[in-house]
Amino acid sequence: MKTTFKHYILAGLVLLSSAGCSHFEAINSNPDAAVNATAPMLATKLILNITDETISSQKTFMQPFMLGKTILYTEFAEPQQYNDLGRTSFDVIPVLTNVEKMLAYAAGSTANDSYRALGHFVRAWKFYNLTMRVGDIPYSKALQGETGGIAPAYDTQKQVFQGILSELDEADKLFAGGIKFDGDPVYGGDPAKWRKLVNTFELQVLLNLYKKTADTDLKVTDRFKEIVSSRPIFAxxxxxxxxxxxxxxxxxxxxxxxxxxxxxxxxxxxxxxxxxxxxxxxxxxxxxxxxxxxxxxxxxxxxxxxxxxxxxxxxxxxxxxxxxxxxxxxxxxxxxxxxxxxxxxxxxxxxxxxxxxxxxxxxxxxxxxxxxxxxxxxxxxxxxxxxxxxxxxxxxxxxxxxxxxxxxxxxxxxxxxxxxxxxxxxxxxxxxxxxxxxxxxYNAFFENRRTGYPAFPVNPASNVNVPGDKLPVRWLYPQSELDYNGENVKQALTSQFNGNDNTNELMWILK
Structure with missing residues (x-):
């Protein structure tokens, strides 16, 4: 079924009722009974949507490493092995409807700041990984389906990165004053550990902006120095x-x-x-x-x-x-x-x-x-x-x-x-x-795209990308966006790539 922003609303409601259903879920419930969502349940779902559901299993687990040139798979000719990126999906967006729901349940609780910080981090992580795939994306106008925003305009990639950096800065401040929260299968709800993650991730985001150090709006090097000198990072x-x-x-x-x-x-x-x-x-x-x-x-x-x-x-x-x-x-x-x-x-x-x-x-x-x-x-x-x-x-x-x-x-x-x-x-x-x-x-692929290192072999006889002597640098926009949000995605394509939605076009961070 094609996914639209109308579907995102419905998907959010489904996620709300099934927030405990994932591999590393610590909450057991009767599948025949009604489930009342809580902030911890939604926190668990949001965290596991990044970790457990990203990592995947069996053959699917290996696919990112085929693209990163460390693994081959021999049963069939896998698309990733031969540089076929295809169309990405915006299906990563629906789970973000649960951020606001989590915050509504957490309102008034002593751990409210920690849940707010988690919400900013999850949003930043999701939008970062999406913009890294395609370029411009819906960001400021995304997730407004319940108020009629079913065809959101696209933000430029620069605007998306500005938003991501702001959300990570806010997450750092909130975790700094936060207390332990429930529903965390990774760090046990320890805000000090989450704060280290937020700041380490922001350094990764900034390093991907290394071609934009002259941009006075972003202040890439100043931000990087400030985090290294004054904030907690992985130790x-x-x-x-x-x-x-x-x-x-x-x-x-x-x-x-x-x-x-x-x-x-x-x-x-x-x-x-x-x-x-x-x-x-x-x-x-x-x-x-x-x-x-x-x-x-x-x-x-x-x-x-x-x-x-x-x-x-x-x-x-x-x-x-x-x-x-x-x-x-x-x-x-x-x-x-x-x-x-x-x-x-x-x-x-x-x-x-x-x-x-x-x-x-x-x-x-x-x-x-x-x-x-x-x-x-x-x-x-x-x-x-x-x-x-x-x-x-x-x-x-x-x-x-x-x-x-x-x-x-x-x-x-x-x-x-x-x-x-x-x-x-x-x-x-x-x-x-x-x-x-x-x-x-996917880290090896993104680092190779960013720096050219280490060099990946390119064989025109096997490379699915066109031209055959080049590696692709981006995924294509989802077909559902072309079908249901066509005007906005076409405007984004025109402003970025002269209207060309192909895998060789350089997005803003690569220029």
């Missing part, structure tokens, strides 16, 4: 915005083997394995399994040459031939064998450190060297893998990551930050890329 891996899994129904790791036929169809990309090998990076042995053929021919499980990555730009027929030979590396068994698996984060402490390293190279902040931030990011990323993987040869192939190894790695000549500013940024983004294997969905 360790424990602050990661993530879901932690367990061996319980509906709470198992997204690619766990139970009821998951997709586990036999994945391959690890050569973009990933080649970089890990070049850096003598032991995450190779934690991310992938060696080729069964190479092991049968006598190679040891810790021989890097036994790890065969597959070119993600290869035409599907050739990928199928490799799959038939079994001479390739699949993902590490831990992703399929461990029900609790590792947490999956949407934003991490390691990512923050890499952001600070890049900002230092760009001259936005001073006081700490870029190399210090860079090394801290690598340490955090490696400790995350080490701490969330059993010390079992089956999962590290006799190449365990230890504290001593991490220190030797960050100071090795292959890894040390060096060269020109652009070369250093390439190193920083590459390390972030290596850190987000099966983490932070």
């Amino acid at each position: 360790g891996n424990a602050d990661n915005f993530q879901l932690v899994y367990s061996d319980k129904a509906g709470q198992r790791y997204p690619f766990y083997k139970l009821g998951n036929p997709s586990i036999i169809y994945t391959m690890v990309s050569s973009v990933l394995t080649d970089k890990l090998k070049a850096l003598d990076d032991r995450r190779l042995y934690y991310y992938a399994n060696p080729s069964a053929i190479q092991i049968s021919q006598g190679k040891a499980v810790n021989d890097p040459s036994a790890y065969i990555g597959t070119d993600p730009s290869m035409v599907y027929a050739d990928v199928s031939k490799i799959y038939a030979t079994k001479d390739y590396s699949n993902i590490n068994s831990r992703y399929m064998e461990l029900a609790a698996g590792e947490p999956v984060y949407l934003l991490s402490y390691a990512q923050l450190k890499f952001m600070l390293a890049e900002a230092t190279v760009r001259g936005w902040i001073a006081g700490t060297t870029a190399d210090t931030y860079y090394q801290d990011g690598i340490r955090a990323a490696m400790k995350f893998v080490m701490d969330n993987t059993p010390n079992d040869a089956a999962y590290h192939h006799n190449m365990p990551i230890t504290d001593a190894y991490i220190e030797s790695y960050v100071t090795s000549d292959k890894v040390k930050l060096a060269g020109s500013a652009d070369q250093q940024i390439a190193q920083i983004i590459t390390q972030q890329f290596l850190s987000t294997f099966l983490q932070a969905p």
